[in-house]
Every structure is written in C-alpha cells, then in structure tokens.
Amino acid sequence: MYDEPSFSMAESPADLRPGEPPLILFDGVCNLCDASVRWIIERDPRRIFRFASLQSAAGRAALAGSGATVPPLESIVLIDRAGTHTRSDAAIRIARRLGLPWSAVALALLVPRPLRDAGYRWVARNRYGWFGRRESCLRPTPELAGLFLDAGEPAETLRVQDPPPEATAKPAGLAGFLLGFAKRFVLALFFFLIFPFPIWVIPGSDRFVEIITKAQRAAVVWAGRMVFGLSLTIFPGGSGDTTYNYVELFLYAASALMLALIGSMVARGRPVSPRVTQFMQSYVRYFLAATLLSYGWTKLIPLQFGSIGPDSMVVSYGESSPMGLLWRFMAASTVYQMFTGLAELSAGVLLLVRRTMLPGAILAAVVLTNIALLNFCFDVPVKIFSVTLLCMSVSLILPDAMRLVGVSVLNLPVQPASRRPFAFRNVWVRRLAVALYAVFVFLVAVYPVFQSIEWLQEEARRVVASPVHGVFGVEGFETAGVSGRDVPDSARWVRVGMNAVFGRMAIRRADGSGGTYGFELVDNGGKLSVTRRGETAPIGALRFQRTKAGLIELEGDFEGRPTRVVLRRRPDDENLLNNRGFHWINERPFNR
Numbered sequence: 001m002y003d004e005p006s007f008s009m010a011e012s013p014a015d016l017r018p019g020e021p022p023l024i025l026f027d028g029v030c031n032l033c034d035a036s037v038r039w040i041i042e043r044d045p046r047r048i049f050r051f052a053s054l055q056s057a058a059g060r061a062a063l064a065g066s067g068a069t070v071p072p073l074e075s076i077v078l079i080d081r082a083g084t085h086t087r088s089d090a091a092i093r094i095a096r097r098l099g100l101p102w103s104a105v106a107l108a109l110l111v112p113r114p115l116r117d118a119g120y121r122w123v124a125r126n127r128y129g130w131f132g133r134r135e136s137c138l139r140p141t142p143e144l145a146g147l148f149l150d151a152g153e154p155a156e157t158l159r160v161q162d163p164p165p166e167a168t169a170k171p172a173g174l175a176g177f178l179l180g181f182a183k184r185f186v187l188a189l190f191f192f193l194i195f196p197f198p199i200w201v202i203p204g205s206d207r208f209v210e211i212i213t214k215a216q217r218a219a220v221v222w223a224g225r226m227v228f229g230l231s232l233t234i235f236p237g238g239s240g241d242t243t244y245n246y247v248e249l250f251l252y253a254a255s256a257l258m259l260a261l262i263g264s265m266v267a268r269g270r271p272v273s274p275r276v277t278q279f280m281q282s283y284v285r286y287f288l289a290a291t292l293l294s295y296g297w298t299k300l301i302p303l304q305f306g307s308i309g310p311d312s313m314v315v316s317y318g319e320s321s322p323m324g325l326l327w328r329f330m331a332a333s334t335v336y337q338m339f340t341g342l343a344e345l346s347a348g349v350l351l352l353v354r355r356t357m358l359p360g361a362i363l364a365a366v367v368l369t370n371i372a373l374l375n376f377c378f379d380v381p382v383k384i385f386s387v388t389l390l391c392m393s394v395s396l397i398l399p400d401a402m403r404l405v406g407v408s409v410l411n412l413p414v415q416p417a418s419r420r421p422f423a424f425r426n427v428w429v430r431r432l433a434v435a436l437y438a439v440f441v442f443l444v445a446v447y448p449v450f451q452s453i454e455w456l457q458e459e460a461r462r463v464v465a466s467p468v469h470g471v472f473g474v475e476g477f478e479t480a481g482v483s484g485r486d487v488p489d490s491a492r493w494v495r496v497g498m499n500a501v502f503g504r505m506a507i508r509r510a511d512g513s514g515g516t517y518g519f520e521l522v523d524n525g526g527k528l529s530v531t532r533r534g535e536t537a538p539i540g541a542l543r544f545q546r547t548k549a550g551l552i553e554l555e556g557d558f559e560g561r562p563t564r565v566v567l568r569r570r571p572d573d574e575n576l577l578n579n580r581g582f583h584w585i586n587e588r589p590f591n592r
Helices: 031-042 057-066 087-097 102-110 113-131 173-194 206-227 243-267 274-300 310-314 322-332 334-352 354-377 383-408 427-465
Strands: 023-026 050-053 076-080 083-086 470-479 493-499 504-509 514-522 527-532 538-546 552-558 561-569
Touching (some): 050 057, 076 087, 173 274, 173 383, 310 322, 310 470
Antiparallel strands (some): 493 504, 504 514
C-alpha cells in the first residue's frame, strides 16, 4: 500500500488544514483495509484525513483517548469532532467528506443501521479469507509519512501474531440460523433436482432409472392433485416446462424447505458440516459437467440442430415459431454450432477436475446465461432446466466470488483458495475411488462421442435410404377430380419438402400458404402415412412410386379427399442458405 510510489502529493503534510483532522484507524495487516486507505488518499487532494493502524501504539492511544468502546480490530474506525464512528457509519462519513460522487453514499443512511452493519460485519468477518493478511503492518513511504501517526514506530511493534477473533468468528444467533437454513435449503433442493444422477450415466441402468422415475412421477402427480387440484396427464417428453415440471419444482422446493428447517433446528445454529458442503459441491460439479459434456458433443458433432432440412426450406419466416427460427439459425452454420458445442465441452472438462473447477464454473455460467436467454427470448420450453443449470454454476462460483472481485476489480492480492481433500485412509479405498472416477470420466466425456457418431451415421443412412428426402417441385396435382390450375390456389400444391431424418413434411400452396405434417413410409416403403404435426392419427395415406421419367407419384387419400401429386426433386443447392457460402470480401451487404 504505502511503499508504492504511485501517489502524487500535491500538498505536503505541513499543508494540512489547521485543527484536529479526522483520524481513520484501520487494520494494518488486512489487504482490503490497506487498499481502502490507498483509495481514500487518492481521492482526498485536500488531505483531510490522517491515518493510523489499530495495531500501533498511536492507534491504541487515539482509541483510548476517544473514550469509546470499540470491538477489537474493527476494520475501520473514524474519530472526528462528532465522536467515534464504527462500521457502516464510519464508511459513510468518510465518503461524505470526499465530495461528489462519493458523498452520494450518504443515501445509505436511509437504510436501517442494523441492516447496514450486518453487511459490514459480513465483509469484515471474511476479509482475511477473501483478501489475505500480512504478518505486520506496512510502512508508509516518506512522501506519505506525515499523514500517518504511526509512521515513526518500529516495525516490530506493528507485528501481529494471532488473527483477530472477529475475522475468524462465525455468525451466531439469528444471523447464523438464517445462514445455515438458507444453505441447507439450497443443498437439499439441488439434490432433489439432480437425483438420480449419476445412476443414469451407467449403461444398462435404464430399468432402475425407470423405477425411480415412476416413484418421482407418482409423488408429483399426488402433489398436483392434493395441492393444486390438477390431474396431470402430460409428462415431460422433450419439453421441460410442462405443468408437471412446475408442480415437480414446487414439490422439491417444499421438501427442501422442510428438510432445511428441521436440520437447522436440530443443529441449533451450528453451520453446515464442511464435509456435507464439500460432497454436495462435488455432486453439483459432476452433474453440471456431465450435462454440459452431453450437450456439447451433440453440437460439436452436429446433431442437436443438425442442418437445415428440406422441410425448413419450404416453410416461410412468417410461419416459423420463435423456437423454429432459433433452430434454423443454429442449423444454418455448422461451424458456429460446433463452436458453441466446444464452449460447453470446455466448461465440462474443466469442471471434471477439482483444481480447475472455478474457471470451469465461470465458463459454464457464461455459456448457460446465453442458453437461458435464448430459451426465454425464443420460447424454447427448457427454461426451468437451463435456469437450474445456471444457478448451479453460480453456486460453484460464489465461494470464490469475493476473491475474484479482489483480483479483477480491487487489484488486491487475495488469499489462496483452501481445497480440503477427501480423506481416504485405506489405500484400497483410495484406489477404488480413483478407478470409479476414471470410469465416470469415460462415461460422461468419452462414451458420448461414440453415441453421437453412431446417431450421426444413422441419420446419414436414413437420408441415403429414403426415396423422399429432399425439396420437390410439383409438376402435377389433382384433388377430388379437379387438376391443374382449375384447383383453387388455396388447395393446389406447388412445392413439397420432406425430411426423412425426422419424418417431417412441409407443403407450399399456390396462394403462398403452407402446412407442416409428419410422415412415415409404411408397407415396405410403398405408402406414405401422413399425420398432422404433433398428432398420431393419420390424415392421409398416399401410395408411393417412381415413374420412368425419374418423377415421384403420390396417390391416395389426403385430408379426406382423393389426391394425386407428381413431384420432381430439386437440386440441394438451389436455396441461398445452402449455396451462398462464406466470403471474405463483400462489396455490398448481401442481406436478403
């Protein structure tokens, strides 16, 4: 603090205003307090304040002379003509004397003092753990010596042997109870949200996971009926924002609330066991890593969004849902899709290793913030799950949040993180733990690669094997005995896109209207069974055959009318999204 020559003294100590200047007493071995004093000096060109460390003889004498009773090693004490001020009152009075914009801090006086002081004590109690401490107070530079009452004291008199009791004490009373309650609630809620992980990671565990899922589902259905009067019949199947999911979240939160209350009452104000905290941190970390790795591989090996299918080439922007538009945006660029997957994979790999947990959690929070925003802004029904993952990543950052603020914002040296190792006294137990960890890493980080490649190959086989995958122009159309342009534009097909990978079909009619359907080749590929998108009841059955001219002929019943369609496949690169490509130089923006 003091030995850096960065301070520019516009006035010498002799230029201090006459009378008794306000005196700031601070913890001389605290890095945060040291930075605070430096900050005050840099913003005090009139040299209003003087300083002394609480550990010094001058500081102790000044404190004794004030006649005030101050807790031991209060981080900042202000003594002025109005008396002795501590905690938040001292900080606010100091800021008021520095002028605008810092004097605006005086608005904090509107906040009740108990609340202000509670926040102050929280920082003061943790300042050594977050920002570290020194064995003795630093000495001011000669240029600043006149501002410090203890500048002439020998260094050995400013040495501290034991950490201040206030800096190591745990919150007690109501504050300790509420803190323990909140922590137990979060840990219990995370456990309910994560379980039955990691069972579902194990190959062949489907039957066991199904039993657990049925039990969970029964409990949620019961809660929906008893609490909300709902009869839940739609269960999650891709969407994570069904009524069932909200009832499930309520049930988990209510159960966690009850467990946290019971646990806090039994603990009688004692904090959560460090072992329990460490176990749950690892549980959350591994679940988050497994989830990010799973999603990351399905983007790096482009599966989640795939490519823009033939059905999407026929649908107009106006007919797209926000979610459909997002899916096509991601699918339009395989490279960007792979980049987002690489970001998720990187976060997942970093989270697998305890030493790199913090950078992994930070990267995961950035990635998941973007994902959650996309889900909310484009109405993707995975909002609950994405927010849950984001909260988990933030929970892994919070224990080191103030250390990050110290390094990146306050430019302070910080205390190294304390990583308490799991104690495996038996060597065979230790080896078993290492073996299980290796198996887990393989299952969540390596095995999904083979799954993703297999799924990608299966999609490619479907495209190659299907005779109807692609975009088709309509060269002949007849319905209910009417053909050609005699058919009303609102009924006449002009273009068809069929996606064999997902079994989707889009139809464009002459008046510009369209429709999306599901389809399936049945009767050994000789018939097309058509359904409305999202439904299962067939609305059409069209016989399929190739003609000698290379055309495709569909004939049968469609939406209750006899229909005959003659299709010709269009080139794959006919659309701009497929043939525009990448250009380093664009003399004009190609915005269509």
